[in-house]
Amino acid sequence: MTMHYTQALHRATQLFPHKAAVKCGDRSFTFREFGDRVARLAGALQAQGLQDGDSVAILSLNSDRFLEYTMAVPWAGGVLNPCNIRWSGPEIVYSLNDAESKFLLVDDTFLPLAQKIRADARTVKTWIYCGDKAAPPDMLDYETLVKQARPVPDAMRQGDDLMGVFYTGGTTGFPKGVMVSHAGVGAGALGLLGERAAAPDGVYLHSAPMFHGADLTVGGAHWLLGNTQAIIPAFNPEAVVDAIERHRVTHGVLVPTMIQMLVDHPVMKQGRDLSSLQMVIYGGSPISEAVLDRAMAALPGVQFLQAYGMTELFPLATCLPPEYHTPEGRKLGKLRSAGRASCITEVRVVDPEGIEVPRGTVGEIIVHGPNVMKGYWRKPEQTAEAVRDGWMHTGDGAYMDEDGFIFVVDRIKDMIVTGGENVYSAEVEQAVAQHPAVAASAVIGIPSEQWGESVHACVVLRPGQAATEEELVAHCKNLIANYKCPRSISFVEALPLSGAGKVLKTKLREPYWQGQSRRVG
């Protein structure tokens, strides 16, 4: 007797058959139509050979068909495996092969990439084109499948059954497949509902990428209420404004950068009607006071809710509720925090031995709750390391203040211990970045006989600009404590980036640590 992700679709189809389930561009389907399409797509997948537990991948921008995929695959008995659309071909191939995905749905945007990886994606037997043009001859056409298939009954996968494998971790070398269960996703969605990330009669805008757990779970909270879901292919300020106005959107998920791009965009000066918007849920990082000011001025009456988490927590660890974002609430000084344990989670900050550290002391964030992943797909060792006694070890370094608010400072593995002091690379990078000649920087710990580790900065200069090591160190000394300043600097052409655009510090550290092992955490 546990949650199954399709439950909300059954309920909405029963209670609101004639209400719009989804609106995407000019397409719109009622819950009855949507439910019928889902049962047919599930039928098509089964007719194409899908067996219980088979993995079905999608490589696509956001669309109503992506939403149908999220329901039809469990309905058919399958397992979701949405590709990270920011990854390179080889990374996607790795994730498809690792998950042994038997089906791949591809939209217009990713058709060229799909053709390129076709030979390498060995496990994919059925290629389905879910774009808006004519299907290529070597792929099945999504709409034809839906039209011709017979609807099948819901396979009722539920509870601890695997609902999806979501790949993550491009920064640590090999991507890992995060296994999430139906019960886990259900708990995440209910937790977000408990945190009021959805309201009755709401309209949810899928503006963040749908392959990501954050969107799936906030969307899940709206599913539970039978709300309409509006979809834009990908974030851009004009599309967001158009969708809000056209579909009377009430809730959306954005990261702070998107919020900044939105509120600073000329489209916001056009007197468009955004009065339906009630709440922006953001994550990825805290929001700066300046951006929040502009956002609250541009979107009067809109509430802001921060959620911090990760795919392994699908996705919820802590929440910073709207009342800490108001001018009055900001005086409490929590805006730079990630908030407090959500209604479904427990959160602790611990030392490397797993002992809780005093408030104000930096340690690793660990999280317990019904939304903790089942584990990493076929990686029992990494799973055992990440999830101990039911506690997910996030790898994020943070401190908890007296009121239980979490302030994230760095990835644990990127923290530098020098002469017994902790230095957070993020803080040093912020100081380096303020020098006008610096385009980008990454701060790492390198071996030091005297200090254990010493602070080292890898710096990319702006084109045509110059700065010496001495200049940059002096610049830093004006901003941060002496022991935090780089002891050495190397100037590089570019920083090595993962497919998701994160700096690969492992790669930067490699030449310095050859033959030595670095303590982590």
Added chain:
Amino acid sequence: MTMHYTQALHRATQLFPHKAAVKCGDRSFTFREFGDRVARLAGALQAQGLQDGDSVAILSLNSDRFLEYTMAVPWAGGVLNPCNIRWSGPEIVYSLNDAESKFLLVDDTFLPLAQKIRADARTVKTWIYCGDKAAPPDMLDYETLVKQARPVPDAMRQGDDLMGVFYTGGTTGFPKGVMVSHAGVGAGALGLLGERAAAPDGVYLHSAPMFHGADLTVGGAHWLLGNTQAIIPAFNPEAVVDAIERHRVTHGVLVPTMIQMLVDHPVMKQGRDLSSLQMVIYGGSPISEAVLDRAMAALPGVQFLQAYGMTELFPLATCLPPEYHTPEGRKLGKLRSAGRASCITEVRVVDPEGIEVPRGTVGEIIVHGPNVMKGYWRKPEQTAEAVRDGWMHTGDGAYMDEDGFIFVVDRIKDMIVTGGENVYSAEVEQAVAQHPAVAASAVIGIPSEQWGESVHACVVLRPGQAATEEELVAHCKNLIANYKCPRSISFVEALPLSGAGKVLKTKLREPYWQGQSRRVG
């Protein structure tokens, strides 16, 4: 990785150590104090021999110690078994023996009853007095135990682990123990939170009996938010008003009769400050428009939320949200309904073969969701009959309207099929009750060669009043269709009642059906 009921206590102790967890009369404990007391009580239970999975009973009015019991028993690794305080001694003995409860906590009110059943409650080895006076010599003293015990770590029972056995079903002969899991209770509490039965910074009043699943689960929703819980020993209008005013109560659970008693009581005319109250959650039956009018006048700005369910659904099936209670919302005509499937449940109305009936047709309500019980304690046959394919068969007869709202008409087994027509005993009883000479009535189906069943009324007349069979039948014909009117009437001194005060129709039917079996459902 699933919910454990104690999770909310861990979180609240961490985040709100100095906030009041509970207020009961003059006693008040912060979350830190409450958490400490729970860990000590758990330690005491273990020191007294509690093993993992042992059942611990309580026979008590509402109190802060009752609340501690609900946390300390799972914390110690035990299973809750709160006695139905409305039951007779033999019924309580039956439930204690059946659950094999090894511990019994007893307050002042139930001390005499406890002494009386002591010899028969064979499995109870440890008797704990949780009243406010001196403990009797043959019982351990609750406060002494808490004071002297060492706090123990949380046993972390969770997920599918048994959290409690709640006895129900006094009207059908033998009481049955409803087994609920930690995951089930967690889902129920999250579902109620999703339906907004709790709000941040709220204060929940335990005014309904705490042995009941409804109170435990609504309280659970407030636990998830770290809200303060105020407690009165039992419902009475003055105590409710005192508690609201003194503790700034925001949410409470009442049944419509209690709401009526409250709003019609002179205490409401005393100009007391009830402005903190935000929501009344009610259940058991719909609320009459007249009582709702008076309640909304007496409690301006308060929202009303109906929840329909049963112990086996711990406790949620459907909800009627506040917007259907306002004068404007009532025009939608749903106030007499039990609302619609909650955010965690699916609801269907089916015929005896389990096939969904058309909207507007009466059938049995069945419910699916993560809150469906694990089953009846040691009653695999009754469990298999009640829960089929994960669907709880409620035994309640109802129809669903075009908008998915459920209108409960009768218990299925009390419905009468006469000449192919369904007659709902409740409707006939309402008609009979309108005759001025009638004190009480119960309508049953009795065998009829011509009609299959015919409608029979058992009537208790008011003292000193008289009415003939012909008069009463004629009275009914003015109110309801001919085929629904009683064909025969027997006048009785009193109706047989269960411990919970429900009419035992089984007993009334018995003499008529000897040697024949009656179709049910």
